[in-house]
Amino acid sequence: MKRILQDNSGVALIVTILIISLIVSLTLQFNISMRSDLHAAANLRDGIKLGYIAKSGFNCALAVLREDASEGNVDSLLEAWADLKTLSDNSGALFYEGWFQVEVLDHSGRIQINKLVEGSQYNDTQRKLLTRFLKSPEFGLEDEEVENIVNAVKDWIDLDDEVTEGPGYGAESGYYQGLDKPYVCKNAPVEFIEELLLVRGVTKGLFYGTKEKPGIASYLSPYGDDGKININTAESLVLKAFSDRMDDQMVEDMVAHRKDRNNDLSDPNWYKTVPGMGDVTIAEDLLDASSTNFEIVSEGFKGAMAKRVTGMVKRTGSKCDILSWKIE
Template identity: 25%
Template sequence: MRINRRPGSVLLLVLVVVAMLTLGTATYLELMQNERKAVRHHGRGVQAVRLAESGVEYVKTLLAMTPADLQTAGGLASNPATMQAVIVDDQGDEFDRGRFTILAPAQVDGLYSGYRYGLENESGKLNINTLLAPGAEEQAAARLMAIPGMTPEVVDAILDWLDADEELRANGAEAETYSQVVPPYAPRNAAISDLDELLLVRGVTPELLYGLDQNRNLTLDAVEHPRGLLVELDNADGSLNRGWSAYLTVLSVEGMQPAAAAGASSTLIDFNDQNLQQLHTDLQSAVGAEMANFIVAARQHGLQAAVDPNAPK
């Protein structure tokens, strides 16, 4: 008697096909879900960039206001009403609502602590690209040494990184020094565009440059303790909470002058020059007649008289 086994074989084949289709469908669904998440994350990343750019443009409009209007709006130093959680894209879902906040380091007793909703005046810092400007080079080392935790070795290394020559300063570092690191690189020998570049300079560490605030959120978290070279430095007064970034910049007005950054032929002007006629001449060629008149008037009669011609002299 002959037994036909084909129905059982067909059933097994159908089960295998169904299992493969199920697995393929599940894989496809997972792939589509991942693609959806990736697209959403990319979109939110683009949105974050646009929100940050909106914040920049918003600050520009504030800076373009007249002093009186700006004061009425709350000023630039600490103004939560104007600079905290500013809505750009008011979506119904709070999760998708686009905002930006303008933050700056806060100061307590002259030292940085926490944050505030406002702007930071970069011109109140030492622009590192102006250290070797004509007329300023002799004071460059002394100006850097005034920064807490700075050493002569790091000072010379920074100046060697900035200057255009390959002459090694007493405690400095030039191309030969950096050719021995792995991977090797060469010093800039010119103005830098970002403070982060100082991390390439021999002797400069993240702890020294950015201080205790390791995640750079403008707040000292409970887990942020001195590390690296900061362990050896006295930071009892909190002067190194933000490291050297609290004292250095590449963004101040001085650094925007090509002559100052590139070492062109113009020289620095001494505002305390006793020869006011010569001072006025020098200023007029540099900043124009109106500003020259203002500065000389301030020298002669005080700042209030320069601002208000009717003020008593």
């Protein structure tokens, strides 16, 4: 028995194995940690690169807008800023790794939602425009729903706390504070178009659209201070909302007229030269042939990674001021 207790060779072997196992475990853990740090550093590096690539696309679009301003004050979808596909397709040649895709969206071709109200009163021309727009069959709204939404948008923007009535009903803070997650009515101009999601009657389906129906978001803008819409760049649903007498065929003919480079689009009343539209009258204070407010969306790519830069730009003459800026 004494001899067995004095034999420690087996214990030494076990201790050695435990130490080796611990060293191997620590080494593997250190290796994993180093690899994680390496990947994180690489992602950070690529993220920075993508940000600069996207910003490069944004600045290229700015340069195109400035150049366009020097060529005249008429804007249409036939101009370089409206089709930057060639620039995007060739952007890979500008970088060692990566490329960008950039597009310019004309907000001057959209309905200026804040011009619906002047002080605490309706701008009647803008009210009729927005009402006709929301009554488009594509949105699938009943007449009563449209009237309620228009009134609710007015109440969101106007300066008072009086609920707008007739026809339909608007909504002030009394309604919004009764919701499960209460908030107050803004009673001020819309700053970002997503604010409309807070307005009674404007659902996510109506705002963003569904597989079957378009959304209203891409036809409205919080930017602009005169209520005028560039007839040369407005979407078909906006064109149709210009007058009660507009029909789908007229809109198609107007779009075809705009695509013909031989046609003069400098006078916004060119629509009267379109066959069948000689008797149609559109309110003069709705029409323009030039654009001021643009949204630039530039996305940088490197392999499977991407980063987007979105900015709103106000162009005055050849000067472009950035109104808002977002990196995603």
